[in-house]
Amino acid sequence: MDKFDRLQAIAAPLKMANVDTDKIIPARFLKTIKRNGLGVHAFAGLRYREDGSEDPDFILNKPPYRDAKILIAGENFGCGSSREHAPWALLDFGIRCVIAPSFADIFFNNCFKNGILPIVLPQAQCDALMDDADSGANARIIVDLAAQTVSRPDGEVFSFEIDAFRKRCLLEGLDDIGLTLEKRAAIDTYEARVAAEPWYPNITL
Amino acid sequence: MASTLFDKIWQAHVVDVMPDGTAVLYIDRHLVHEVTSPQAFEGLRLAGRVVRRVDATIAVADHNVPTENRAAGIAEPESALQVATLERNVVEFGVPYIPVTDARQGIVHIIGPEQGISLPGMTIVCGDSHTSTHGALGALAFGIGTSEVEHVLATQTLLQKPAKNMLVRVDGVLPAGCSAKDIILAVIGRIGTAGGTGHVIEYAGEAIRALDMAGRMTVCNMSIEAGARAGLIAPDDVTFDYVRGRPFAPKGEAFERAVAHWRGLVSDEGARYDKVVVLDAGALVPQVTWGTSPETVVPITGHVPDPAAEADAGKRAQLERMLAYMDLRPGQALAGTKIDAVFIGSCTNGRIEDLRAAAEMVRGRHVADHVRAMIVPGSGLVKLQAEIEGLAEVFRAAGFEWREAGCSMCLGMNPDKLKAGERCASTSNRNFEGRQGPGGRTHLVSPAMAAAAAIAGALVDAREMA
Numbered sequence: 001m002d003k004f005d006r007l008q009a010i011a012a013p014l015k016m017a018n019v020d021t022d023k024i025i026p027a028r029f030l031k032t033i034k035r036n037g038l039g040v041h042a043f044a045g046l047r048y049r050e051d052g053s054e055d056p057d058f059i060l061n062k063p064p065y066r067d068a069k070i071l072i073a074g075e076n077f078g079c080g081s082s083r084e085h086a087p088w089a090l091l092d093f094g095i096r097c098v099i100a101p102s103f104a105d106i107f108f109n110n111c112f113k114n115g116i117l118p119i120v121l122p123q124a125q126c127d128a129l130m131d132d133a134d135s136g137a138n139a140r141i142i143v144d145l146a147a148q149t150v151s152r153p154d155g156e157v158f159s160f161e162i163d164a165f166r167k168r169c170l171l172e173g174l175d176d177i178g179l180t181l182e183k184r185a186a187i188d189t190y191e192a193r194v195a196a197e198p199w200y201p202n203i204t205l
Numbered sequence: 206m207a208s209t210l211f212d213k214i215w216q217a218h219v220v221d222v223m224p225d226g227t228a229v230l231y232i233d234r235h236l237v238h239e240v241t242s243p244q245a246f247e248g249l250r251l252a253g254r255v256v257r258r259v260d261a262t263i264a265v266a267d268h269n270v271p272t273e274n275r276a277a278g279i280a281e282p283e284s285a286l287q288v289a290t291l292e293r294n295v296v297e298f299g300v301p302y303i304p305v306t307d308a309r310q311g312i313v314h315i316i317g318p319e320q321g322i323s324l325p326g327m328t329i330v331c332g333d334s335h336t337s338t339h340g341a342l343g344a345l346a347f348g349i350g351t352s353e354v355e356h357v358l359a360t361q362t363l364l365q366k367p368a369k370n371m372l373v374r375v376d377g378v379l380p381a382g383c384s385a386k387d388i389i390l391a392v393i394g395r396i397g398t399a400g401g402t403g404h405v406i407e408y409a410g411e412a413i414r415a416l417d418m419a420g421r422m423t424v425c426n427m428s429i430e431a432g433a434r435a436g437l438i439a440p441d442d443v444t445f446d447y448v449r450g451r452p453f454a455p456k457g458e459a460f461e462r463a464v465a466h467w468r469g470l471v472s473d474e475g476a477r478y479d480k481v482v483v484l485d486a487g488a489l490v491p492q493v494t495w496g497t498s499p500e501t502v503v504p505i506t507g508h509v510p511d512p513a514a515e516a517d518a519g520k521r522a523q524l525e526r527m528l529a530y531m532d533l534r535p536g537q538a539l540a541g542t543k544i545d546a547v548f549i550g551s552c553t554n555g556r557i558e559d560l561r562a563a564a565e566m567v568r569g570r571h572v573a574d575h576v577r578a579m580i581v582p583g584s585g586l587v588k589l590q591a592e593i594e595g596l597a598e599v600f601r602a603a604g605f606e607w608r609e610a611g612c613s614m615c616l617g618m619n620p621d622k623l624k625a626g627e628r629c630a631s632t633s634n635r636n637f638e639g640r641q642g643p644g645g646r647t648h649l650v651s652p653a654m655a656a657a658a659a660i661a662g663a664l665v666d667a668r669e670m671a
Contacts (some may be wrong), residue, residue: 180359
């Protein structure tokens, strides 16, 4: 996983609430057995017309936002399916940070596993960033994970919260499976303790 | 201190806690399917890791499988590759697998409870958001992403912070013509699609207690549509009677000891919830969604809202977009809206009880000429049972397609899809844009409502057709 420390980038204003993961990546594109290459299908239903051509009105098809690395969105971003293809598609498109008033839980989790930083900010601050994002390439937004801040082009700074463990994993690009495997002894102890309970038979077909 | 059911199951599974409160949570059951697992197995392979507990893991293909002519295999190359990849991975890593041709094959959330793989008090995960279904047994069950699938395969644990507690109490007696689906749609309509975010919802109250296990699974299944991490119902005699005798449930004296333990899986008197919502089941009317979010739900006697009445410009624009997508007019009555297709099945409503409710409505009647209607049992065993009970014959005689088990038209990953512009009364769980096929229009309803719509050729109040 790529590290995430500091990002200065164009932000795309996605003025929609309840953006579900079927919108981020429709189910018909989940047939891949790879993690990469999904960027071309990100937001397929919004991005392409029925004949397959790009819809010039969709925000990510407009010139400055094709290079956006930050997405500013409405509340409950990423609701619906647990598909990790959603953050994979965003990442492959180039998005490294999503800022919204709220996120769906599973999508929020999935972002951290892929080097994407989801940031929750109050609605008023999201509205201000949405306005900034409307300025396209003239408004670079700075996200600083170590400092836990988002800076507007005019210099105003918003602070955000993040779990210490998740922050460390993102900053250092850590493999959390490796970290958990260091706790093997504790897992062994737990398993030995519950092994005597009769209600969890083993599965053998 | 008084604990909730969620608190108890959580506490019983904590292996370790980090300074910031992140817990290493032990996972008792891991259900694996073909769509969200290939990259996880690939990750294990690249890191030289193994599956820690194959005896707590089970795999099945459900999303991609065609629901007819199964002997012919999977025609679509990408779908075929995904299933073949699962079959290769389960062999390589030694994971128990139910093959597509096995009578026990079906939707992962149907077969977990059906086989007794999902049991009360367990932690159960799957790379699928509708894992919340298994909460009906009094298990803490939730969907995870593929990286977490890999984490569970390698460590049998997950890194999690505890959820908040939410109580949804449904009082009263469900009126005739209403079902568990109407309860959960009404709950989602009340609290919204983000109403449960960060919470585990415990469902309680007279109307929940009165539900059979199938109904409880329907309710818990759609917890995710309210944004909740999981749904839970405290196990009782209905649960224990359901579990008894299932292939992977404990047997004999072990079962009795298990039940004695499971009886403790209740929220304590005075346990604290972060949110409480109370609903009166007695006041329910069959529900139907009109928009492209499950929260856009009204009674079948209701009307499509008028965006003009919405003060907030952003919300108004979203309502307008939904109405345009769904091709509905502001103020239009839902009843009488002509449909093109009916889908009865899915992890929400693909159990034998759902098919019985649909068959009850269909018996002696015929599907409207312009409607394509399909019944897709949730598992091969549900299909077999329906055939034994004569339900299959009822459906066929009425003009329904009678299909093999799978996720089918709940999502557009297999040949069962809506065409652009088609309108469907569906017993599935999501009405998102394009969910049942690009351009398809979904109205979420109960099995009885879907069956009634198939006969009438339009959305209709099932109570008038009973």
